[in-house]
Amino acid sequence: MAEMFQFNNLTVWDIGAALVVLVAGYIIARILTGMFKDSISRTKLPSLVIDFLARFFSILLYVIVILATLSTLNFDVGPVVLGLSAVIGLILGFGMQDTLTNLGAGIWIAALRPIDKNEYVEINGISGTVSGVGIMATELLAPDNKFITIPNKLVWGNPIINATRLPTRRVSVDVGISYSSNIDRAIEIAIETMKSHTKVLSDPAPAVMTTELADSSVNLQLRAWTKTGDFWDVKKELTENIFKAYRELGIEIPFPQLDVHLEKE
Structure with a gap:
């Protein structure tokens, strides 16, 4: 049968x-x-x-x-x-040498750990949270929930910016004031705004830098240190707080301006 x-x-x-x-x-x-x-x-x-x-x-x-x-x-x-x-x-x-290259790069990444799971990194201009390193590729999850796969050789062969490896980060907030405003007073308000935030660290101390004399404004940069996990909350709140403080205390944040001079012949 x-x-x-x-x-x-x-x-x-x-x-x-x-x-x-x-x-x-x-x-x-x-x-x-x-x-x-x-x-x-x-x-x-x-x-x-x-x-x-x-x-x-x-x-x-x-x-x-x-x-x-x-x-x-x-x-x-x-x-x-x-x-x-x-x-x-x-x-x-x-x-297909790339296959062995990706495999070797994956071994080095797993062994030396320039990135680790759940860290937020930028690799070759691509940013996301590391969800895993496979045999051939590294997997990232972008903030807008896009799943990104990068060949391991591109991870190992390019600079890696790791935003969450260290326990603290510096928050930078840029703001412009008008040329007619009191710059010393503006810096003083900015320092007070940062020091009053509960998640801003006192060491290193908050600082304000004059970064540019632009066409329509004097540009300042607020620099405050915070715990890495609080970075985005602090950046959002400091941006809102400095805007409110300048508005309430009469420090002008100017619109872009262009002066046009006409000459009669």
Whole structure:
């Protein structure tokens, strides 16, 4: 009866056994990956390294499952492995060196940790919160909830601006006052505004710099230090507070102006 279901020397039983091996192998691989991740999570390794190792381990297990499935189908796995090696070598010769480059870069990123999970970074002009580093690419989540994938070689090969690695950050707020305003009084109000904010640190002390004598205004920059987690709240509130303080105390924030002089011939 089994002879009727043979196709290229494969029987229904062979195919059924292969499906069982494939499904069971997939489930076992998922379980082993979870156990592996749980075990290394108990170590002092950073979460970024843990995620990287878990992904690498799961890929190895899935490759083993695929080879075991092929073996169940009476395929000689040895030649398959050799054939895959030859194909991979051929592909690498036609420009797939980037694959190994991305893999190597991912290992260096996970090991040296210029970025870590949940940190806000800028890489090659792209900003976002690090959600993970994979075998081939780094994953960022932009503030507007866009998911960004960057090849690891571009992460490792470009300057990385890490906005949240250190515990404190400096908040800068730019504001312009009119040339007729009292600049000393404007600076005094700005200093008081920063010092009165509960999340502004006293050390380093808040400061105000005159940054530019522009066409329509004297430009000042408020500089205050705060905890990194409070950065955006402090920037928003200081911007609003200095606007309200200048309005209430008569310091003019001018509109852009252009003086036009007409001469009669």
